[in-house]
Amino acid sequence: MFKNFFSRFFNSTALPIQVVFIGPAGSGKTTLVKAYGDWLSKNGGKVCFINLDPGVEKTPYSPSFDIRIFFTVEEIMRRESLGPNGAMIRAMDILAERSMEFASLISMMEGDYRLIDTPGQSELFVFRSAGPEIMRGLSTISRTIVVFLIDGQLVYSPSDLIAVFSLAAACRLRLNVPFVHVVTKADVLKRSDIERLMQEPEYLEERILEEEKGLLQEYVLEHSKTVYPFLRRQRTVLVSAISGSGLDLMDSLIHDATCECGDLR
Numbered sequence: 309m310f311k312n313f314f315s316r317f318f319n320s321t322a323l324p325i326q327v328v329f330i331g332p333a334g335s336g337k338t339t340l341v342k343a344y345g346d347w348l349s350k351n352g353g354k355v356c357f358i359n360l361d362p363g364v365e366k367t368p369y370s371p372s373f374d375i376r377i378f379f380t381v382e383e384i385m386r387r388e389s390l391g392p393n394g395a396m397i398r399a400m401d402i403l404a405e406r407s408m409e410f411a412s413l414i415s416m417m418e419g420d421y422r423l424i425d426t427p428g429q430s431e432l433f434v435f436r437s438a439g440p441e442i443m444r445g446l447s448t449i450s451r452t453i454v455v456f457l458i459d460g461q462l463v464y465s466p467s468d469l470i471a472v473f474s475l476a477a478a479c480r481l482r483l484n485v486p487f488v489h490v491v492t493k494a495d496v497l498k499r500s501d502i503e504r505l506m507q508e509p510e511y512l513e514e515r516i517l518e519e520e521k522g523l524l525q526e527y528v529l530e531h532s533k534t535v536y537p538f539l540r541r542q543r544t545v546l547v548s549a550i551s552g553s554g555l556d557l558m559d560s561l562i563h564d565a566t567c568e569c570g571d572l573r
């Protein structure tokens with residue numbers, strides 16, 4: 309592990325790793341981008357921050373590339389007399405149309421890591437063409453991986469976990485690049501057994517059976533079988549951008565998934 313860690317930073321010919329953070333609104337993307345960037349810098353890595361969220365007001369990091377230089381949601385609202393959702397849809401369509409141009413500008417940003425922050429409304433980014441187009445553009449430049457954020461604070465029950473994993477699985481299918489998931493806000497997790505739920509299918513099934521019986525329970529049980537292969541493919545990483553716990557585990561997960569030797573592709 310240490311050999312891999314150091315060789316990443318001291319192999320000057322290696323292409324940067326582009327890490328794209330995607331997750332539901334408020335799941336902690338921006339805060340994690342900043343925390344991971346700081347962690348990498350502290351460990352000797354050269355990091356550049358990329359902001360692809362045209363709706364964000366302030367970022368806690370200084371972006372080397374900022375989509376807001378080209379357009380912002382606010383400006384589109386004014387110019388095209390749209391509401392915030394309409395303007396965000398328009399913004400995502402512009403991002404898709406100009407994805408090759410933006411990817412090529414991003415490719416000029418120097419660093420071992422390009423950390424890419426994405427819009428709050430991840431469903432617009434992922435399920436319209438902006439996400440897939442940008443991902444295609446980025447993948448032609450360098451190794452690109454998606455880190456999907458699961459807001460640990462919002463997982464109250466096994467069905468919540470299945471629901472959030474259905475979303476992760478849909479993103480994975482849409483974006484078609486190496487993909488890992490992390491549970492965020494580990495410092496304020498609602499369930500202490502989240503790791504076990506994610507790693508032990510029998511335990512997950514038992515807990516689902518304890519939930520309210522009915523059609524929904526049957527559906528969740530059935531669905532857990534479809535979602536489980538996604539869960540099982542990687543170890544569960546719990547991360548806190550506030551305390552910094554788990555950043556090292558997330559880093560090795562990212563490295564394993566982008567490395568030729570990895571089995572998470």
Ligand SMILES: Nc1nc2c(ncn2[C@@H]2O[C@H](COP(=O)(O)OP(=O)(O)OP(=O)(O)O)[C@@H](O)[C@H]2O)c(=O)[nH]1
Pocket residue numbers: 331332333334335336337338339340361426427428429492493494495496547548549550551
């Ligand atoms: N306790 C705790 N709070 C966190 C953590 N990471 C983020 N938050 C909080 O969660 C909220 C949302 O964080 P952001 O980083 O803005 O989340 P985001 O996914 O970028 O949000 P959008 O871009 O608006 O979708 C903020 O209040 C953060 O302070 C964490 O690790 N622990």
Ligand SMILES: [Mg+2]
Pocket residue numbers: 337338339361364425426427428
């Ligand atoms: Mg954000």
